[in-house]
Amino acid sequence: MKHSKKIAIFFSFIPGAGHMYLGLTKHGIQLMMLFFLTFGISVSTEIELIAAFLPIIWFYSVFDVRSKASGEEPLIDSDLKIFSSIGYENNFTKTNTAYKYLGYGFIFLGIAALVNNIIFPIVGQYVDYQFIRFTRSAFTSLFFIVIGFVLLRSKNRAILEKGDENSWGEDE
Numbered sequence: 383m384k385h386s387k388k389i390a391i392f393f394s395f396i397p398g399a400g401h402m403y404l405g406l407t408k409h410g411i412q413l414m415m416l417f418f419l420t421f422g423i424s425v426s427t428e429i430e431l432i433a434a435f436l437p438i439i440w441f442y443s444v445f446d447v448r449s450k451a452s453g454e455e456p457l458i459d460s461d462l463k464i465f466s467s468i469g470y471e472n473n474f475t476k477t478n479t480a481y482k483y484l485g486y487g488f489i490f491l492g493i494a495a496l497v498n499n500i501i502f503p504i505v506g507q508y509v510d511y512q513f514i515r516f517t518r519s520a521f522t523s524l525f526f527i528v529i530g531f532v533l534l535r536s537k538n539r540a541i542l543e544k545g546d547e548n549s550w551g552e553d554e
Contacts, residue, residue, distance in 0.1 A: 390451040397440055400447035406459045413443050413462065427495040431522060497521070 385404050394400025398414030401407075417439045424432040450457055498518075506514055 385451060387448075387451040390447050391444070394444045394447035397443035400443065400451075404447065404450055404457055406450070406457055408459045409462065413439065416462070417443070423491065427491060427498065429491075429494050429498055431494075432491075 390400045390403050392400075393403045396414075397417040398410035398412070401410030401413060417436065420432060420435050420439065424430070424436070502514055502518070
């Protein structure tokens, strides 16, 4: 079935809807779920940092629909890359890495929500607002620095231990 590129791009402004129009239902539902789950977590925890991922997901949806609608090859409804470890063959329970990352994510969200919604308001009664703003900025910056070091360390360890051909630093 030939799909209209203009209609597909129109629907793509709602993440996942353009994919569903093209017949990629699984891909569309996963994108929609990812976008609205990220939005819901951002609003419910009142952590603005999480909302920074919303434009990324939105732009991915628009540009992916645009490229798929203008392509001539047949469309294959597959999982998004971040959902690839959650297969129908129960891969999610076979590899504990998915559970580990999900657990780390929930721990981070819980700690961030606790600090943002309970600790900062209590401390705000006794400390100047500028100090709280400085502390929030320092906490966010340190978080990104630590995540960067962890990613670099795990990348190098994966290259040295496994010699995996899919690892990032192979061509370096």
